[in-house]
Amino acid sequence: MAYDHNLVQRIIEILQGTPALDEKKMFGGVGYLIHGNMACGVHGNGLIVRVGPEAHAEAMTRPHTRPFDLTGRPMSGWLVVEAAGIQDPAVLAEWIQLGVSYAQSLPPK
Numbered sequence: 001m002a003y004d005h006n007l008v009q010r011i012i013e014i015l016q017g018t019p020a021l022d023e024k025k026m027f028g029g030v031g032y033l034i035h036g037n038m039a040c041g042v043h044g045n046g047l048i049v050r051v052g053p054e055a056h057a058e059a060m061t062r063p064h065t066r067p068f069d070l071t072g073r074p075m076s077g078w079l080v081v082e083a084a085g086i087q088d089p090a091v092l093a094e095w096i097q098l099g100v101s102y103a104q105s106l107p108p109k
Contacts, residue, residue, distance in 0.1 A: 002044070003028065003029035003030060003044055004042055004045045004083070007045070008030055008042050010089070011040065011042065011047075011092075011096060014093050014096050015032060015100070018034065018100060019034075020034050020035045021033070021034055022034075026041065027041065027043050027070060028044075029041055029042040029048070030042050031048070032099075034100060034104055035104075035106070035108035035109065036108055036109030037050075037106040038050045038103060039096070039099035039100045039102065039104075040096050040100070043068075043080060045082070045083040046080040046082050046083060047080065047081045047085075047086050047092070047095055047096075048068055048079075049078070049095050049098055049099040050102055050103065051077060051099065051102055052077045052102040052105070055077075055098070055102070056076065056077050056078075059079055060079060062081075062085070063084075064082040064084050064085025064086075065081055065082070066082065067079060068080050077102075081095055
């Protein structure tokens with residue numbers, strides 16, 4: 001699957017300087033991990049965000065979100081923000097920060 005390389009560049013600019021950051025090809029796109037824990041990524045034209053199980057329900061009430069589902073079983077604590085929901089750079093940065101905060105709360109792998 002092709003993925004949005006422009007979105008990748010936007011994410012890299014926001015994540016610049018984040019400690020223990022790693023970029024990895026995954027899910028047919030790109031994932032960004034902190035200490036080995038997924039924070040966010042790109043799948044197609046959407047932003048994958050790992051918000052954790054506690055924040056998932058509230059995050060899903062926001063516009064342009066859908067469950068992250070590659071296999072027919074949505075992944076708990078993960079969601080996709082469609083391209084229309086991340087056009088505003090401030091909104092994109094907010095979503096990315098949610099993922100980074102959750103990844104930083106987990107023990108390193």
